[in-house]
Amino acid sequence: MANIVQFDNVGLRYGTGAETLTDLSFSLAAGSFYFLTGASGAGKTSLLRLLYLAQRPSRGVIRLFGEDAVMMPRSRLPGFRRRIGVVFQDFRLVPHLSAADNIALPLRIAGMPEAEIAEPVGEMLAWVGLADRADARPATLSGGEQQRVAIARAVIARPEMLVADEPTGNVDPEMAERLLLLFDSLNRLGTTVVVATHDLHLMNRIPSAQMMRLDKGRLLDPTGMLRHPPARAQ
Ligand SMILES: Nc1ncnc2c1ncn2[C@@H]1O[C@H](COP(=O)(O)OP(=O)(O)OP(=O)(O)O)[C@@H](O)[C@H]1O
Numbered sequence: 368m369a370n371i372v373q374f375d376n377v378g379l380r381y382g383t384g385a386e387t388l389t390d391l392s393f394s395l396a397a398g399s400f401y402f403l404t405g406a407s408g409a410g411k412t413s414l415l416r417l418l419y420l421a422q423r424p425s426r427g428v429i430r431l432f433g434e435d436a437v438m439m440p441r442s443r444l445p446g447f448r449r450r451i452g453v454v455f456q457d458f459r460l461v462p463h464l465s466a467a468d469n470i471a472l473p474l475r476i477a478g479m480p481e482a483e484i485a486e487p488v489g490e491m492l493a494w495v496g497l498a499d500r501a502d503a504r505p506a507t508l509s510g511g512e513q514q515r516v517a518i519a520r521a522v523i524a525r526p527e528m529l530v531a532d533e534p535t536g537n538v539d540p541e542m543a544e545r546l547l548l549l550f551d552s553l554n555r556l557g558t559t560v561v562v563a564t565h566d567l568h569l570m571n572r573i574p575s576a577q578m579m580r581l582d583k584g585r586l587l588d589p590t591g592m593l594r595h596p597p598a599r600a601q
């Protein structure tokens with residue numbers, strides 16, 4: 368299977384301190400499902416930010432969708448980012464838009480005719496349990512509800528890659544499982560999925576997923592031969 372992402376000796380340094388991410392060399396196979404784990408501060412969000420091109424590395428090579436993402440001219444970045452669905456750790460919903468309009472954003476950006484937007488948005492709202500909050504502004508939603516809007520927005524346009532940062536950190540276990548099912552169905556349709564999480568139970572729900580473990584900015588398996596979660600039932 369082709370690699371959708373390839374990192375070679377990537378390092379990331381914020382300011383002048385020590386490297387936050389060090390010697391990252393790995394590849395992600397198109398269509399696969401990955402969990403990214405590691406203690407708080409290990410560098411998960413930083414690694415995901417490199418993946419969705421919000422951050423350039425201090426050194427090394429990153430290839431994304433078969434192209435050099437580090438040398439890429441700035442003008443091409445938005446086109447690349449549209450191929451990636453992102454669930455941010457802090458949600459980043461558009462404050463003046465309703466839940467429904469936040470979720471509809473990627474479809475509108477992709478140019479879907481207005482008449483065709485309501486149906487998929489309604490389906491997504493129902494799936495994440497927010498059918499009765501379609502018109503609510505983000506500020507009037509709970510943290511878990513905002514997180515569900517963020518997830519619906521990230522998946523609705525069926526991106527080529529989904530990057531989700533602690534996407535179930537604010538919801539109850541039942542909803543977490545439902546959201547994971549959403550990621551799983553997207554993955555079955557061909558989307559490469561990368562989910563940062565601390566939730567071991569959740570990881571074991573996707574037996575085919577591979578695990579990437581970060582420890583103080585280093586991948587514990589630096590050769591890129593990613594292992595399966597420890598409690599995986601074969
Ligand atoms: N913009 C930034 N400027 C300077 N340092 C940063 C910045 N972002 C993150 N860091 C530092 O980089 C390290 C890794 O942070 P990161 O947010 O990637 O960790 P994380 O694994 O996502 O943690 P958590 O589980 O708490 O979300 C931390 O020491 C953090 O303080």
Ligand SMILES: [Mg+2]
Binds near residue numbers: 411412413532
């Ligand atoms: Mg983080």
